[in-house]
């Protein structure tokens with residue numbers, strides 16, 4: 248099908264939640280490259296919004312999926328599932344969590360984490376139900392995660408929202424203490440706020456939040472849907488903060504492109520979920536967990552998490568050098584291969600479009616930030632090519 252044919256069918260039949268999309272449809276990919284239906288070739292610096300950690304068509308992932316497809320796709324959580332047990336073991340062995348639970352998306356993982364925090368207090372006999380999260384956060388599109396997302400545009404059409412959700416400015420411990428009260432069950436935050444422009448939280452702030460949670464029996468939840476699974480050069484971003492969450496969530500890169508999410512928790516919190524308290528039909532099915540296991544296998548065989556850290560440092564260094572020469576780059580933020588490039592207001596959209604015309608996929612978030620979240624297989628040459636293209640895009644504006 249041509250792009251025009253696809254657009255025609257889409258505009259007639261698909262709900263218009265994504266508006267006028269970027270004008271391209273992809274039919275295949277290899278490594279960092281995506282191939283469009285009209286023959287154009289793109290370098291994928293967005294990785295399906297921080298999903299395709301292994302790039303496209305990685306043999307370890309595709310072979311694992313082919314093998315699993317030939318065996319069985321789905322059986323249900325009424326039965327034991329080998330891949331599910333093994334993937335949970337991987338997460339438990341490699342993180343501060345003692346238990347994992349699988350679902351299918353990031354929002355559903357956060358929804359599960361919020362439920363777990365609430366039921367933890369319920370079973371202790373505490374009357375705690377509230378969740379404090381941060382301004383400019385993004386936690387998903389379900390009703391509870393919209394209520395936790397500190398952005399008016401996502402909340403407004405859906406009011407009244409579930410009660411007990413409050414947002415406070417990031418990196419302001421006094422504001423958080425003022426908002427929290429005896430009803431606060433959990434504090435939910437992204438160690439690096441992704442969707443609103445790649446904004447890392449201060450380590451001192453995270454430490455203060457941890458202490459406050461400990462002193463007040465509040466569950467600390469990290470939303471690592473975007474920052475997790477190697478993205479920042481550590482398996483999870485909390486590992487570089489000196490702070491351990493009680494519960495953290497994962498999704499995006501966990502399946503390398505196959506939908507899967509996870510709620511990971513320390514034992515005393517995980518214990519609050521007893522049979523019947525939570526569930527899912529699709530979550531943790533044999534196919535999705537085969538993908539998760541393959542992602543771990545590729546990380547181990549190809550040292551990809553360390554590489555994400557190294558390539559991220561190289562990338563940020565080059566971007567900062569470009570910033571020294573070009574006043575239209577305001578700031579370079581982020582960690583590992585989650586980088587936000589803040590562009591002078593008024594030209595950010597044009598720079599983003601220009602990069603697209605030159606064959607580079609990125610996203611524009613928070614209005615003025617070009618976000619890159621490329622696969623961890625990226626090479627220095629690819630980064631050099633991108634930085635040259637950005638230089639040219641800034642010149643043209």
Ligand SMILES: Cc1ncc(COP(=O)(O)O)c(C=O)c1O
Nearest residue numbers: 352353354385386387441472473
């Ligand atoms: C930090 C964070 N949490 C949650 C979500 C929601 O994930 P999903 O779109 O898979 O529901 C996202 C998606 O962008 C995210 O970045």
